[in-house]
Amino acid sequence: MDGKRYEQKAVVTNDPRSPASLADVRAQVALARKLQDGMRITWDAYQQANALRTAVAATQDTKDAELAKAITTLRAKVDSVGGNAEGGRGFGGFGGRGGRTPPNFFSLNGRFASQLGTHDNGDHAPTEAMLQTYAASCRDLGTTITSWQAIVAKDVPALNALLEKNGRKPVTATAGVAPPKC
Numbered sequence: 001m002d003g004k005r006y007e008q009k010a011v012v013t014n015d016p017r018s019p020a021s022l023a024d025v026r027a028q029v030a031l032a033r034k035l036q037d038g039m040r041i042t043w044d045a046y047q048q049a050n051a052l053r054t055a056v057a058a059t060q061d062t063k064d065a066e067l068a069k070a071i072t073t074l075r076a077k078v079d080s081v082g083g084n085a086e087g088g089r090g091f092g093g094f095g096g097r098g099g100r101t102p103p104n105f106f107s108l109n110g111r112f113a114s115q116l117g118t119h120d121n122g123d124h125a126p127t128e129a130m131l132q133t134y135a136a137s138c139r140d141l142g143t144t145i146t147s148w149q150a151i152v153a154k155d156v157p158a159l160n161a162l163l164e165k166n167g168r169k170p171v172t173a174t175a176g177v178a179p180p181k182c
Helices: 022-057 065-082 105-119 128-165
Strands: none
Touching: 022 065, 022 105, 022 128, 065 105, 065 128, 105 128
8 A cells, every 4th residue: 555565474274164185275276277377368369369350350341252252261260260259159169959169269268267167166176077177178279279370370361462462451460379288
């Protein structure tokens, strides 16, 4: 307060009703941090995809058929990898009629959030099922990030070449997310 720093020692003890050992709580915290990292990474990546989606949408008005097709194709790829917060479906990675949709940043964010909410209900070591669920989501995130990086490295430059050929301003994209260590 007012630029001053205050310190006070504190002793943290386990809830006496909890049967969790120190190792259990440490394992719980470690998994919670991984889930939070997954949420941060997916949110940052979703924002990057959304920025590209917005930039591409600004180029939609074209009479050139080749350019229009390239814009539509790139837009579909970005939607597929980024997901869509406005779509409502697929939040947990499941589409209509009970089918599993390919993972995307938006649905993976929901999966990590759901896992964190389930995990954070008491002092206990993560179960094998919790660890396997996290590992599957983490692998899906790695795959999705790889797809996103390919879009930025290959598809965006291809679109930009067509945009420039048509006297249009190129779009920019960022692939500044790295996959977590699963």
